[in-house]
Amino acid sequence: MKDVNINKVLEKLGIDSLNAMQQESQECMLRGRNDVVVLSPTGSGKTLAYLLPLVQMLNAESEEVQALVIVPGRELAMQSDGVLKSMGTGIRSQACYGGRAAMDEHRVLKQNRPHVVFGTPGRLNDHLDKGNIDSYHIKYIIIDEFDKCLEMGFLNEMSRLVGKLTNLQRRFLLSATDAEQIPQFVEMRRTDRLDYLIDDEPINDRVEVFRVDSPEKDKLATLSRLLLTLGDTQSIVFLNYRDSVERTDEYLRKQGFVTSAFHGGLEQRQREDALYKFSNGSSTVLVSTDLASRGLDIPHIDNIIHYHLPNTEDALVHRVGRTARWDQMGKTFFIVGPEEHLPEFVEGGIKDYSLPSLSREGVGVSLPRMATLYIGKGKKDKISKGDIVGYLCKKGGLEPSDIGRIDVNDRYAYAAVSCKMVQQVLRLTRGEKIKGIRTVVELVR
Known part of the structure; x- marks a missing residue:
């Protein structure tokens, strides 16, 4: 079990404290032995509710996949993977999903040796069938938005997937709505059910x-x-x-x-x-x-x-x-x-809600303060956020205050820059190198 400083993790994420659902989820997952079902409204922080205890349950010294997180779509796989990486716990992870070559993902799996894999059911089955992910060491399975997974017709694929995980110790299911029945293939054992849904209130009072x-x-x-x-x-x-x-x-x-x-x-x-x-x-x-x-x-x-x-x-x-x-x-x-x-x-x-008449003067479209740049190099090219800030300031003539959020992926990066400065950046960086490498810098339209 990995020792994790929860306060430092929350500080990195910009969160002051855990809510009641997250606290109880952590207690049940860390201190208990039962399977766990968490029912809680959208936006209440269920991703963090299972990730915080999960990273403490894994062996960081191992080079094997120990937990699979099943999600209904690629966006949730990518975002959950991003949350875990931003926690900075030393637990390695990877997102796997359709729409790109499984061979490329296999290559990254071999390089990264993740402890946790977030994925859609079909792609996870593919990797398990090909031996790209070894099921032997997988102790934990999390099904996030399990009701949505069922709605989207993943029942058979999830059934096949769970059937391959012969050494599972515990199962954790999360949803924002109450599914009438958990399918038998999940093989839930003794279960702690944490219900934070509010009856008859589809819209909360905030x-x-x-x-x-x-x-x-x-x-x-x-x-x-x-x-x-x-x-x-x-x-x-x-x-x-x-x-x-x-x-x-x-x-x-x-x-x-x-x-x-x-x-x-x-x-x-x-x-x-x-x-x-x-x-x-x-x-x-x-x-x-x-x-x-x-x-x-x-x-x-x-x-x-x-x-x-x-x-x-x-x-x-x-x-x-x-x-x-x-x-x-x-x-x-x-x-x-x-x-x-x-x-x-x-x-x-x-x-x-009363709308002003079309003839009302002085009402114009409010333009965003930032624009997004696509930069054609990423982590695999040894490019970091600091490299991009330096590139935009030195080559693009920006001040740090002109730069917003930066996200660096394996082969490319996104950077938010001031709308007022974006044309200048595009002009000044044309043909310029970042860390000695030529790259493409484009406006995302």
């Missing part, structure tokens, strides 16, 4: 709820006017269909808004670009299907806008759970067309 009436069936003009009133705050606009996301995103861009489009039909790089732009403040609006309602760890989202009304209460819970995370406040807006009615499960003090 979220203000507003109704916005659209005079037309096509709500685009109403959406645009609503966004104008919200200024430079961060908003997610939820729609039910991919083509609707594309159409709405195109309309908003023509109106001058800086947006990110996000749905399951995009290429991996496009999805990563969209999320990164939104999370670092380079775009103020994320236009998305319900794919963005789960597994996105973006702490400061001010507004949730339902362009299409949610089809189920669960969909509503997960959408609204993107805002008012931890102890923050948030707002959610339902845009209601002339022939639409709010679903019965939307309850609470719903206020009418």
